[in-house]
Amino acid sequence: IKTKYIIGIALFILLSINLYSAFTNTLNDRKFEIGVKRAIGAGKKDIMTQFLVEGLFVMIINIIIAIEIIISAALIYKGIYQKLHNEIFTLVLSRYSVILFLTCTISLSVLFSMIFAYKTTNIEVIQYLKEE
Numbered sequence: 001i002k003t004k005y006i007i008g009i010a011l012f013i014l015l016s017i018n019l020y021s022a023f024t025n026t027l028n029d030r031k032f033e034i035g036v037k038r039a040i041g042a043g044k045k046d047i048m049t050q051f052l053v054e055g056l057f058v059m060i061i062n063i064i065i066a067i068e069i070i071i072s073a074a075l076i077y078k079g080i081y082q083k084l085h086n087e088i089f090t091l092v093l094s095r096y097s098v099i100l101f102l103t104c105t106i107s108l109s110v111l112f113s114m115i116f117a118y119k120t121t122n123i124e125v126i127q128y129l130k131e132e
Contacts, residue, residue, distance in 0.1 A: 012104060019108060023055070023116040034120050044121035051120050055113030063105050 037047060074091055082088060 059109035
């Protein structure tokens, strides 16, 4: 059981690092867009809301895709295992596992979307518009 917790924590940390770097790369790619929006009068709250909603939307799509991949991989593994070992077993998805999965993914999504949205409001508008 301790091994499961260690693996879970390690995956949680790796996912956090991956999300942070993905959001940072996206921010660097969209600085000009943010600068233009700020220059034409969009407030920090408007920009934060836009990027928060975008981040959460992308995360929801990713969660749905991840669930499909996990279920497919589990069913494939079950089929291969049954053919190789001539044993039948049942895959059990506990309520605890589902709640833990949803809690982790939703909390990471909200956290990094908020960080990304906050970072977008701290961009120096004039500097990035001059670069373009």
